[in-house]
Amino acid sequence: xxxxxxxxxxxxxxxxxxxxxxxxxxxxxxxxxxxxxxxxxxxxxxxxxxxxxxxxxxxxxxxxxxxxxxxxxxxxxxxxxxxxxxxxxxxxxxxxxxxxxxxxxxxxxxxxxxxxxxxxxxxxxxxxxxxxxxxxxxxxxxxxxxxxxxxxxxxxxxxxxxxxxxxxxxxxxxxxxxxxxxxx
Numbered sequence: 089x090x091x092x093x094x095x096x097x098x099x100x101x102x103x104x105x106x107x108x109x110x111x112x113x114x115x116x117x118x119x120x121x122x123x124x125x126x127x128x129x130x131x132x133x134x135x136x137x138x139x140x141x142x143x144x145x146x147x148x149x150x151x152x153x154x155x156x157x158x159x160x161x162x163x164x165x166x167x168x169x170x171x172x173x174x175x176x177x178x179x180x181x182x183x184x185x186x187x188x189x190x191x192x193x194x195x196x197x198x199x200x201x202x203x204x205x206x207x208x209x210x211x212x213x214x215x216x217x218x219x220x221x222x223x224x225x226x227x228x229x230x231x232x233x234x235x236x237x238x239x240x241x242x243x244x245x246x247x248x249x250x251x252x253x254x255x256x257x258x259x260x261x262x263x264x265x266x267x268x269x270x271x272x
Contacts, residue, residue, distance in 0.1 A: 116145070116146045116147060116148040117145065117146055118143060118144070118145055118146075118272075119144060119145070119146045119271060119272060120143065120144035120237065120269050120270070120271050120272070121141070121142065121143045121144070121269060121270060121272075122141070122142055122237070122267050122268050122269025122270060123139075123140070123141050123142070123267060123268060123269075124138070124139070124140050124141075124142060124166075124168075124239075124265050124266065124267030125137070125138065125139050125265070125266060125267070126138035126139075126243060126263035126264060126265035126266075127263060127264050127265075128261065128262070128263055129242070129262040129263060129264055130262070134172045134173050134211055134212060134213045134214045135172070135173065136170060136171065136172045136214075136261055136263065137170075137171045138168065138169070138170050138171075138179070138243075138263055138265065139168045139169045139171070140166040140167060140168025140169070140179070140181075141166065141167060141168060142164060142165065142166035142167075142267070142269075143164070143165055143166075144162050144163070144164050144185075144269075145162060145163045145164075145165075146160065146161075146162050147160075147161040147162055147163055147184070149161045152191075155190070156190045156191045157188075157189070157190050158188070158189075158190075159186050159187070159188050160186070160187050160189070160192065161184065161185070161186055162184070162185050162186075162187060162200075163182070163183070163184055163185070164181075164182070164183060164184075164185050164200060164202070165180075165181070165182045166179075166180065166181045166182075167179070167180045167181075168180075170206060172211035172212065172214060173211060173212045173213070174212070175208065175211050175212060177206045177207050177208040177211075178206065178207045179204060179205070179206045179207075180204070180205050181202040181203065181204040181205070181223055182202060182203060183200055183201050183202030183203060183223065184200060184201065185198060185199060185200025185201075185225075186198070186199050186200065187199075187229075189231075192231060192271075193231055193233070194230065194231060195228065195229075195230050196228070196229045196230070196231065197226075197227075197228060198225070198226070198227050198228070198229055198239065198241060199225070199226050200224070200225050201222070201223065201224050201225075202222070202223040202224075202225075203220065203221075203222060203223075204220070204221040204222065204223045204245055205219060205220060205221075206219055206221060207219065214259055215257045215259070216245075216246075216247055216257070216258075216259065216261075217247045217249075217252050217256040217257040217258050217259075218247045218251060218252050218256065220247065220251055221245045221246060221247050221248075222245065222246060222247070222248045222250070223243060223244065223245045224243070224244050225241045225242065225243045225244070225265075226241060226242055227239055227240050227241025227242060227265070228240055228241075231271060235270055235271045235272065236268065236269070236270060236271075237268070237269040237270070237271055238266075238267070238268050238269075239266070239267050239268075239269070240264070240265070240266050240267075241264075241265050241267075242262065242263070242264060242265075243262070243263045243265050244260060244261070244262050245260060245261050246258050246259070246260030246261070
């Protein structure tokens with residue numbers, strides 16, 4: 089997680105070279121909704137798939153240089169299913185993110201973290217160790233002029249052994265996720 093924030097801060101620093109970085113009030117409020125599907129990276133004990141619907145709330149902070157490139161903050165919520173083998177769990181997540189883009193249009197680098205809740209932590213061959221998980225993602229998205237946005241991200245979830253005693257399993261899960269959204 090620290091690496092993700094270091095990358096974000098490094099990119100913001102690069103954006104500010106030779107240009108003044110200004111803090112501005114971003115477009116806050118609900119500004120995006122969509123659906124995603126994810127597939128497990130590699131094979132472990134059990135093959136997982138993830139399906140969710142999500143919405144993005146723009147937070148009131150962004151930093152831009154004179155050319156329009158910069159970072160905008162947001163809060164993302166999602167709800168859906170995590171399927172492992174024949175078993176399905178309800179999964180919900182909420183967390184902050186940063187989108188590095190040029191005034192929201194075109195290509196963007198998206199980074200974020202989340203707290204994830206699943207209603208089942210044990211599947212046939214994999215035990216996540218608890219119902220509260222932590223997530224982190226990094227991906228690319230492209231916003232078209234008509235408001236449609238497509239994206240790809242790599243997502244990691246695990247229990248982080250923060251709420252759970254030593255000896256609790258912490259296998260984690262890495263997924264490749266693709267999605268489509270509508271910006272309004």
